Amino acid sequence: MPIIFKIAFRNIKAHRSKSLIIGVLLAMGAMVLVLGTAFINATEEGVRSTFSDVYTGDIFISGISSDGPVSLFGVTSTSGMATTPIIPEYDKVISIVKSTPHLEKTSSLATGFSQVIRENGDQETEEDSQKKIKPQDRFLFLFGIDAASYWDLFETVEIVAGEKLKPGQSGIMINESQFHKFSDWFEKPLSIGDPLLIQGFSTIGFRLRELPIVGIFRLKEQGTAPEQLAYIDIESLRVMSGMTVGANEPIQLKPEQTSMLSIEDPDELFSDDIIVTSETSKHFDVASISRELSRPSEIDPLKPDEGAWQFIVGKADSSQNIDRIISSLNKAFEKEEIQAIAGNWQVAAGPYGQSVDIVRIIFAVAIVILSIVAIIIIMNTFVISVIERTSEIGTMRAIGAGKGFVRTMFAAEALALALVSASIGAGLGLLIIEILKSLRIEATNPFFLVLFGGQYLRPIATAGNVIFAIILMIVVGFIAHLYPVSLALKIQPVRAMQEE
Amino acid sequence: MPIIQVIDVKKDYYLGNVVVPALRGISFAIERGDFVSIAGPSGSGKSTILNIIGLIDIPTSGELIINEKNTKGLSDRELTRFRHEVLGFIFQSFNLIPVLNVYENIEFPLLLGKTKIPKSEWKSWIDFLIDEVGLSDWRNHKPNELSGGQRQRVAIARALVTKPSIVLADEPTANLDSTTGEQIIDLMKKINRELETTFIFSTHDAKIVNIADHVIRLRDGMIIGNKRNGEDILEENASIASAEN
Numbered sequence: 001m002p003i004i005f006k007i008a009f010r011n012i013k014a015h016r017s018k019s020l021i022i023g024v025l026l027a028m029g030a031m032v033l034v035l036g037t038a039f040i041n042a043t044e045e046g047v048r049s050t051f052s053d054v055y056t057g058d059i060f061i062s063g064i065s066s067d068g069p070v071s072l073f074g075v076t077s078t079s080g081m082a083t084t085p086i087i088p089e090y091d092k093v094i095s096i097v098k099s100t101p102h103l104e105k106t107s108s109l110a111t112g113f114s115q116v117i118r119e120n121g122d123q124e125t126e127e128d129s130q131k132k133i134k135p136q137d138r139f140l141f142l143f144g145i146d147a148a149s150y151w152d153l154f155e156t157v158e159i160v161a162g163e164k165l166k167p168g169q170s171g172i173m174i175n176e177s178q179f180h181k182f183s184d185w186f187e188k189p190l191s192i193g194d195p196l197l198i199q200g201f202s203t204i205g206f207r208l209r210e211l212p213i214v215g216i217f218r219l220k221e222q223g224t225a226p227e228q229l230a231y232i233d234i235e236s237l238r239v240m241s242g243m244t245v246g247a248n249e250p251i252q253l254k255p256e257q258t259s260m261l262s263i264e265d266p267d268e269l270f271s272d273d274i275i276v277t278s279e280t281s282k283h284f285d286v287a288s289i290s291r292e293l294s295r296p297s298e299i300d301p302l303k304p305d306e307g308a309w310q311f312i313v314g315k316a317d318s319s320q321n322i323d324r325i326i327s328s329l330n331k332a333f334e335k336e337e338i339q340a341i342a343g344n345w346q347v348a349a350g351p352y353g354q355s356v357d358i359v360r361i362i363f364a365v366a367i368v369i370l371s372i373v374a375i376i377i378i379m380n381t382f383v384i385s386v387i388e389r390t391s392e393i394g395t396m397r398a399i400g401a402g403k404g405f406v407r408t409m410f411a412a413e414a415l416a417l418a419l420v421s422a423s424i425g426a427g428l429g430l431l432i433i434e435i436l437k438s439l440r441i442e443a444t445n446p447f448f449l450v451l452f453g454g455q456y457l458r459p460i461a462t463a464g465n466v467i468f469a470i471i472l473m474i475v476v477g478f479i480a481h482l483y484p485v486s487l488a489l490k491i492q493p494v495r496a497m498q499e500e
Numbered sequence: 501m502p503i504i505q506v507i508d509v510k511k512d513y514y515l516g517n518v519v520v521p522a523l524r525g526i527s528f529a530i531e532r533g534d535f536v537s538i539a540g541p542s543g544s545g546k547s548t549i550l551n552i553i554g555l556i557d558i559p560t561s562g563e564l565i566i567n568e569k570n571t572k573g574l575s576d577r578e579l580t581r582f583r584h585e586v587l588g589f590i591f592q593s594f595n596l597i598p599v600l601n602v603y604e605n606i607e608f609p610l611l612l613g614k615t616k617i618p619k620s621e622w623k624s625w626i627d628f629l630i631d632e633v634g635l636s637d638w639r640n641h642k643p644n645e646l647s648g649g650q651r652q653r654v655a656i657a658r659a660l661v662t663k664p665s666i667v668l669a670d671e672p673t674a675n676l677d678s679t680t681g682e683q684i685i686d687l688m689k690k691i692n693r694e695l696e697t698t699f700i701f702s703t704h705d706a707k708i709v710n711i712a713d714h715v716i717r718l719r720d721g722m723i724i725g726n727k728r729n730g731e732d733i734l735e736e737n738a739s740i741a742s743a744e745n
Binding site for chain 2: 010
């Protein structure tokens with residue numbers, strides 16, 4: 001064995017207490033890294049599969065908005081509410097999707113925000129506040145689906161009462177907890193078939209629709225989908241969101257409407273010819289208005305645009321092909337000059353999908369802070385060790401060892417110690433992971449469901465994580481030894497030999 | 501040509517703003533194969549001149565010529581190489597590497613760079629030195645398992661392993677009892693005779709001083725006596741400085 005390694009290993013053994021301090025720190029660092037990355041892997045995988053299995057799919061296609069990134073929850077815009085774009089050239093996009101390999105199942109959908117309202121208007125009564133029904137409890141996040149393909153793609157919806165929406169059927173499916181809240185609010189038990197008056201929000205205004213409850217559901221995987229999620233037929237959603245035929249057609253004005261535009265004298269804008277009066281009604285009957293509004297053919301002379309879809313979601317045949325599929329789709333869109341874009345589940349989930357990134361960022365920051373602390377502690381320990389061996393260093397220099405030899409010798413010590421300690425630490429981390437898995441620690445609330453990535457805590461350690469942990473600790477150990485050695489080498493051999 | 505020429509060497513140390521002259525301009529020459537003692541009381545400059553000759557300290561002024569090479573202006577790397585090739589060191593506190601055994605400590609200088617000895621001859625040469633210093637039964641022992649005298653023998657063998665032209669020993673018997681100290685000096689003298697290696701050692705022990713052929717006496721950083729084989733060469737060496745100047 002080369003003399004440098006011989007001296008390095010023997011010095012590690014000879015200076016046991018310092019080697020132990022440094023070794024324990026590095027081992028703990030490696031253990032924390034292996035455990036931490038395993039937890040993050042589990043959370044990531046759990047969140048990914050939960051989102052992906054419940055409502056985002058693996059692949060997400062949308063139109064492109066200049067106002068911000070598009071997700072299932074709309075456009076994330078800093079300037080206020082922006083219209084979610086419709087997928088342009090939908091038939092071409094579908095053709096590209098169907099010809100993309102590894103993309104198994106797809107379904108098209110659109111989303112929108114709405115609230116449930118009562119026939120007596122929306123004024124909050126004293127009883128409402130006593131029942132603690134908040135206005136936000138009446139909000140619904142609508143998924144307008146193509147029932148023919150959607151249920152094939154997402155099998156995580158469990159029907160509690162009624163049935164799933166069928167193709168061509170008009171109606172709404174609501175969450176079990178929302179159902180109980182509405183029953184409470186309506187002061188009568190709701191049942192399948194009862195109508196709900198839904199007020200849809202869009203950038204072009206409000207639209208009302210009365211829809212029968214066709215099903216009450218719960219999600220098999222809780223915690224990732226908003227509680228307000230409700231499924232409706234795509235036709236109803238298109239109407240409520242203003243996705244109607246002719247919405248982009250030019251407006252035809254009558255002559256008396258355009259005459260105002262030809263006025264040259266501004267004072268004529270205030271003449272009696274311009275000002276129009278009309279009779280106002282003293283009686284305002286919401287119930288009759290509601291009845292009127294529930295007849296869509298009378299509300300909307302414009303028909304829903306049957307080609308208007310905001311999103312296409314899909315599942316890959318394997319998680320390893322997801323990136324490849326997304327890349328292939330985007331290349332095809334670019335080639336055909338289609339203003340559409342493909343992304344993964346995180347893009348689809350929008351702000352909800354950022355929870356994983358937040359966990360990752362917090363962990364990374366913690367690791368950086370811990371590494372700095374470890375470097376400082378290890379560096380101080382190395383300084384003590386080097387000072388104690390200043391005479392030895394001086395002797396070596398005196399009898400012909402260059403600065404490079406001394407530097408290499410201490411580097412070998414630091415690296416050997418780091419490698420052994422980090423390997424032990426990583427091994428301990430793996431052992432703890434196996435123990436945790438065998439304990440089957442159960443998630444007790446939705447937060448832990450997300451954190452655990454499922455019902456039970458199952459950290460996932462990969463070879464890459466273990467190697468990363470060991471390499472990082474080796475780097476920490478190496479960096480920590482640099483300064484103390486450079487200090488020792490600055491001392492002249494004669495002064496070094498005088499140090500006792 | 502002398503193997504070492506010290507020409508008007510001065511060395512000042514600074515204690516804050518106070519200048520302490522350790523050497524006040526000394527000049528002498530040492531011939532190849534000499535067994536030299538540098539004698540003087542504490543603070544006379546013995547260790548200082550030895551460190552300067554050993555190229556582990558730099559004079560404030562003056563010149564040092566070793567093996568006909570002027571050492572002034574050499575870089576740290578060149579000085580290190582020079583030390584490795586030409587010089588051997590024996591220290592007062594032995595300064596062995598604690599984690600290496602006797603054999604490995606002696607072998608250590610050979611591993612630091614090119615030497616005159618071919619690698620195939622290393623083992624036999626080290627074995628010879630171990631026998632020469634009388635430590636054949638201790639070759640696998642670590643320094644902490646040896647007595648002071650044994651450690652100094654290891655240091656002597658280590659100093660000789662690269663077959664240096666010059667061996668420097670700074671108070672080699674200071675940490676040993678008188679009997680052991682005499683044995684060490686006898687050993688050094690024996691090697692000096694057999695290998696014709698120039699030995700220069702510093703000491704304040706009068707008994708040991710006179711064993712040397714060439715004695716240089718220092719006091720307060722100046723040479724007060726310089727005798728070689730009984731002959732006074734103080735004036736002769738002093739003229740080296742004036743000739744060079």
